[in-house]
Amino acid sequence: MNSVSVGILGFGTVGTGVVHLLTQEQEKLQQQSGSNIHIEKVLVRDIDKTRKINFADNRLTLDPDDILDNPKIDIVIEVMGGIEDAKNYIFKALKNRKHVITANKDLMAVHGTQLLETAADYQCDLYYEASVAGAIPILRTLTDGLSADRIQKIMGIVNGTTNYILSKMNRESVSYEEVLQEAQVLGFAEADPTSDVEGLDAARKMVILSHLAYSVPVTLEDVRVEGITEISQEDIHYSKKLGYTMKLVGISELDDPYIDIRVSPTLLSSNHPLAAVENEFNAVYVYGKSVGETMFYGPGAGELPTAIAVVSDLISVVKNMNLGVNGHHIFLPKNEKKCKSPDSMKNQYFFRMHVQDQPGAFSKITSLLNERRISLKQIIQEPIPKQQLAEVVIITHAIEERIFKQTYQQLKDLDVVYDVKNYYRVEG
Amino acid sequence: MNSVSVGILGFGTVGTGVVHLLTQEQEKLQQQSGSNIHIEKVLVRDIDKTRKINFADNRLTLDPDDILDNPKIDIVIEVMGGIEDAKNYIFKALKNRKHVITANKDLMAVHGTQLLETAADYQCDLYYEASVAGAIPILRTLTDGLSADRIQKIMGIVNGTTNYILSKMNRESVSYEEVLQEAQVLGFAEADPTSDVEGLDAARKMVILSHLAYSVPVTLEDVRVEGITEISQEDIHYSKKLGYTMKLVGISELDDPYIDIRVSPTLLSSNHPLAAVENEFNAVYVYGKSVGETMFYGPGAGELPTAIAVVSDLISVVKNMNLGVNGHHIFLPKNEKKCKSPDSMKNQYFFRMHVQDQPGAFSKITSLLNERRISLKQIIQEPIPKQQLAEVVIITHAIEERIFKQTYQQLKDLDVVYDVKNYYRVEG
Numbered sequence: 001m002n003s004v005s006v007g008i009l010g011f012g013t014v015g016t017g018v019v020h021l022l023t024q025e026q027e028k029l030q031q032q033s034g035s036n037i038h039i040e041k042v043l044v045r046d047i048d049k050t051r052k053i054n055f056a057d058n059r060l061t062l063d064p065d066d067i068l069d070n071p072k073i074d075i076v077i078e079v080m081g082g083i084e085d086a087k088n089y090i091f092k093a094l095k096n097r098k099h100v101i102t103a104n105k106d107l108m109a110v111h112g113t114q115l116l117e118t119a120a121d122y123q124c125d126l127y128y129e130a131s132v133a134g135a136i137p138i139l140r141t142l143t144d145g146l147s148a149d150r151i152q153k154i155m156g157i158v159n160g161t162t163n164y165i166l167s168k169m170n171r172e173s174v175s176y177e178e179v180l181q182e183a184q185v186l187g188f189a190e191a192d193p194t195s196d197v198e199g200l201d202a203a204r205k206m207v208i209l210s211h212l213a214y215s216v217p218v219t220l221e222d223v224r225v226e227g228i229t230e231i232s233q234e235d236i237h238y239s240k241k242l243g244y245t246m247k248l249v250g251i252s253e254l255d256d257p258y259i260d261i262r263v264s265p266t267l268l269s270s271n272h273p274l275a276a277v278e279n280e281f282n283a284v285y286v287y288g289k290s291v292g293e294t295m296f297y298g299p300g301a302g303e304l305p306t307a308i309a310v311v312s313d314l315i316s317v318v319k320n321m322n323l324g325v326n327g328h329h330i331f332l333p334k335n336e337k338k339c340k341s342p343d344s345m346k347n348q349y350f351f352r353m354h355v356q357d358q359p360g361a362f363s364k365i366t367s368l369l370n371e372r373r374i375s376l377k378q379i380i381q382e383p384i385p386k387q388q389l390a391e392v393v394i395i396t397h398a399i400e401e402r403i404f405k406q407t408y409q410q411l412k413d414l415d416v417v418y419d420v421k422n423y424y425r426v427e428g
Numbered sequence: 429m430n431s432v433s434v435g436i437l438g439f440g441t442v443g444t445g446v447v448h449l450l451t452q453e454q455e456k457l458q459q460q461s462g463s464n465i466h467i468e469k470v471l472v473r474d475i476d477k478t479r480k481i482n483f484a485d486n487r488l489t490l491d492p493d494d495i496l497d498n499p500k501i502d503i504v505i506e507v508m509g510g511i512e513d514a515k516n517y518i519f520k521a522l523k524n525r526k527h528v529i530t531a532n533k534d535l536m537a538v539h540g541t542q543l544l545e546t547a548a549d550y551q552c553d554l555y556y557e558a559s560v561a562g563a564i565p566i567l568r569t570l571t572d573g574l575s576a577d578r579i580q581k582i583m584g585i586v587n588g589t590t591n592y593i594l595s596k597m598n599r600e601s602v603s604y605e606e607v608l609q610e611a612q613v614l615g616f617a618e619a620d621p622t623s624d625v626e627g628l629d630a631a632r633k634m635v636i637l638s639h640l641a642y643s644v645p646v647t648l649e650d651v652r653v654e655g656i657t658e659i660s661q662e663d664i665h666y667s668k669k670l671g672y673t674m675k676l677v678g679i680s681e682l683d684d685p686y687i688d689i690r691v692s693p694t695l696l697s698s699n700h701p702l703a704a705v706e707n708e709f710n711a712v713y714v715y716g717k718s719v720g721e722t723m724f725y726g727p728g729a730g731e732l733p734t735a736i737a738v739v740s741d742l743i744s745v746v747k748n749m750n751l752g753v754n755g756h757h758i759f760l761p762k763n764e765k766k767c768k769s770p771d772s773m774k775n776q777y778f779f780r781m782h783v784q785d786q787p788g789a790f791s792k793i794t795s796l797l798n799e800r801r802i803s804l805k806q807i808i809q810e811p812i813p814k815q816q817l818a819e820v821v822i823i824t825h826a827i828e829e830r831i832f833k834q835t836y837q838q839l840k841d842l843d844v845v846y847d848v849k850n851y852y853r854v855e856g
Binding site (some may be wrong): 017021025028029031032129134135136137140141144145146147148149150215271273276278281288290291292293294295296297298299302304305307308309311312314315316319323325328334 | 445449453456457459460557562563564565568569572573574575576577578643699701704706709716718719720721722723724725726727730732733735736737739740742743744747751753756762
């Protein structure tokens with residue numbers, strides 16, 4: 001049996017998982033890949049740091065070129081994160097004809113196309129299954145399993161931190177701030193949670209998914225992003241009351257030839273397959289023209305789940321090496337990108353207002369909505385105790401975004417409206 | 429661009445879907461596969477039959493050898509069903525060095541290993557993604573996406589007919605017989621539903637999944653099978669009351685090196701990912717040592733969903749042809765099979781009894797259970813109106829199957845027990 005040598009860039013959480021699997025599961029990996037897989041070097045920041053697993057010090061290095069320029073190394077695994085260094089290292093590895101596996105969504109969302117083109121030029125593999133939804137093999141599902149279908153919509157719960165926070169806000173009557181603090185203590189949220197709670201992390205993953213689903217060169221600028229920091233316990237309360245679950249959802253739609261991609265808090269109807277995805281779990285819902293509804297569910301992060309995605313990619317690369325077909329499975333965008341004007345998108349909306357509790361108030365609201373041809377699907381009106389106000393919560397039927405936003409402004413100006421609150425997109 | 433010729437065996441539901449995609453989605457398939465895909469011949473039983481789609485009569489044939497011996501044809505798609513003819517045709521196609529795609533679970537469950545060995549011998553591809561769970565790419569997930577992990581458990585809702593029936597019995601208070609009749613009228617159940625309702629269809633799919641998950645040569649005889657025909661509305665009623673959903677579930681477990689595979693009605697805890705899989709949908713839950721819980725959900729049957737699985741396989745075969753690597757992705761069992769004695773399996777059980785409504789009756793039951801060290805998780809006792817009886821429903825903690833069954837017999841002999849009803853396995 002031949003032998004394949006691997007260099008690993010990074011020895012953090014995912015790196016530790018990868019080293020664990022490559023050292024503990026050798027027999028399984030031989031059986032799957034047809035080769036002995038050997039770790040030649042691991043790039044670290046500090047050789048002397050105490051680590052979770054024992055690994056021979058003489059194979060740790062501080063110098064990336066010990067891996068990138070090392071003629072013994074066939075495959076480079078990038079699990080260090082960050083964009084600039086990772087990008088430069090991967091370009092160098094590819095130019096030295098080393099195959100690359102990366103778990104780096106930030107990098108692939110921003111420089112993916114360029115990196116994939118370079119890999120194809122040098123006939124190298126570049127696999128990145130771990131970059132989206134951890135252990136769920138969703139990239140392979142789009143490129144292989146559903147390759148015959150025309151994907152029309154993807155909805156993803158692809159950020160574990162925000163799903164954890166919203167699940168908890170949904171179960172217990174606690175505020176966003178309280179749950180965030182607790183999640184930080186438990187390690188489900190970063191000290192600086194911006195990228196997660198503002199939706200940027202999810203947006204990066206939606207770029208990668210949309211590229212594969214529609215074969216178009218999507219960039220981060222194409223994604224409209226809204227985070228979860230403004231969601232109140234009242235929003236959650238009334239969502240539940242109307243039969244919906246509040247989730248941070250990435251939605252990517254094709255209205256051929258136009259695409260629309262956004263990440264935003266969304267009310268999912270309780271019978272939507274994504275509505276039951278709880279806590280730190282991820283799931284991707286894929287709607288295909290021929291297959292209809294499918295959903296893929298699993299852990300979106302974590303040392304071993306993410307490492308399984310990386311090492312499954314590694315097995316594919318080694319199999320390709322044994323067959324001499326590396327660099328032939330690169331999926332480059334083949335179609336032109338046309339983004340849909342957001343104004344013309346039709347959505348259902350949920351919105352809340354505080355209204356003067358007086359005769360005829362509600363009728364003033366409905367006549368404005370009627371004038372703008374916004375028809376109503378569900379309504380709640382409840383007095384607010386000890387104030388002369390009522391809570392009005394409305395879910396509309398599908399309406400053009402432009403018209404909804406204009407009307408929402410006009411509602412503010414009605415004399416009977418005391419205050420307008422948040423609005424959210426509704427699905428299902 | 430080169431051209432690839434396909435022969436199709438069968439022009440029923442799935443065959444119609446395949447012809448539809450190959451004729452209507454040529455551009456998409458060229459882009460995905462890198463070749464023009466052309467239908468050379470379709471084997472039918474009756475040339476003059478009126479069909480849903482127009483297809484040139486001169487390409488229809490009654491003679492399988494017009495396809496199997498046709499030197500123009502590179503790839504054979506078998507969508508005719510049945511075992512004997514299909515098997516002979518596929519063997520002949522492989523020996524004539526034609527690659528094969530099949531949607532035939534019955535055939536693959538019974539003769540899969542032999543067919544895969546023949547394909548490997550002749551360096552031909554043999555793909556069969558459509559044979560399990562329709563459009564859900566679950567075979568690829570096991571062989572590629574999760575290839576680095578050790579799968580420890582698979583649970584599948586892999587039969588749409590029985591899931592439709594149980595979903596309906598769960599929503600409305602109707603009997604098995606009533607729902608079956610309605611399902612037959614609507615086309616969700618066959619005129620002879622035996623294979624579905626007795627669990628055989630699900631068993632075949634569990635054979636295929638277990639082979640790929642554990643790399644062992646599983647046969648149908650290794651699967652213990654129980655159908656849904658004995659499930660009463662009372663069983664469903666008390667399941668719901670205790671927080672469970674009754675489903676027909678295929679469960680395949682590895683207790684290394686032993687495997688245990690069964691298909692049986694099972695009570696799923698409401699927070700189990702499979703519990704929400706409704707109607708004719710399928711889903712496969714995969715538990716891996718490293719990834720933990722994953723689930724894959726979608727339509728399990730139907731003309732276009734199944735055809736998408738077949739044509740996605742076709743794209744893989746054509747890509748392999750263009751790279752010259754056919755026959756290298758055959759997954760043959762590599763490990764020895766050892767089946768676990770069912771007696772030693774530990775499960776939780778749900779069971780129902782009618783008991784004399786008299787002081788001390790319940791205590792006699794619990795003291796027998798206590799003697800056999802069966803501990804109880806949930807209990808309902810309710811008087812049965814107008815009879816001197818009580819309904820007793822119990823869910824146990826995990827207990828060896830052997831001990832449970834012995835005790836179940838002993839319960840019958842207690843003087844306070846009027847009648848014992850069904851028992852079911854409980855998960856989660």
